[in-house]
Amino acid sequence: MSDSRAGDDPVDAKLLMGSCLCGGVRYRAEGPLTLVTRCHCLQCRKQSGAEFATNASLENDRFELLEGEALLRDFESSPGEKRIFCGQCGSSILKRSAASPDFVRLRLGCLDSDFDQKIQIRIFTESRLAISEFSDDIPSFETLPGAASSDPKSD
Ligand SMILES: [Zn+2]
Numbered sequence: 039m040s041d042s043r044a045g046d047d048p049v050d051a052k053l054l055m056g057s058c059l060c061g062g063v064r065y066r067a068e069g070p071l072t073l074v075t076r077c078h079c080l081q082c083r084k085q086s087g088a089e090f091a092t093n094a095s096l097e098n099d100r101f102e103l104l105e106g107e108a109l110l111r112d113f114e115s116s117p118g119e120k121r122i123f124c125g126q127c128g129s130s131i132l133k134r135s136a137a138s139p140d141f142v143r144l145r146l147g148c149l150d151s152d153f154d155q156k157i158q159i160r161i162f163t164e165s166r167l168a169i170s171e172f173s174d175d176i177p178s179f180e181t182l183p184g185a186a187s188s189d190p191k192s193d
């Protein structure tokens with residue numbers, strides 16, 4: 039067997055479990071995650087109530103809602119960009135974008151599983167709060183890297 043961990047590791051590192059604050063919404067996601075991003079855009083700040091959100095993408099078929107579909111609400115924060123959250127406790131779960139219908143953009147703060155991937159970039163730093171100081175080597179961008187005028191204004 040080529041993977042020496044197979045069989046003796048009870049947790050598959052690529053299987054991620056997540057839930058909302060009240061526990062009514064639960065999901066599983068199969069990694070690896072892509073575009074692991076720390077976003078300081080105003081929309082992520084407002085929705086999370088935090089300085090930034092950490093978001094990542096995965097294909098639709100790697101995301102499975104286990105519980106709580108009836109609790110989910112969405113808010114179209116920009117045209118074609120729906121932020122989906124728990125209507126009972128307010129936790130941000132994911133975003134769906136009409137421009138990328140095959141992917142979900144997961145809000146990693148709701149993960150119950152830890153994961154070993156690194157933050158790849160930091161974006162929309164032009165919208166950061168002054169208290170957000172960076173002392174790491176994560177590449178930072180004022181908006182999106184290589185932004186075009188048609189790109190979304192949030193993550
Ligand atoms: Zn909830």
Ligand SMILES: [Zn+2]
Binds near residue numbers: 077078080081091192
């Ligand atoms: Zn954002």
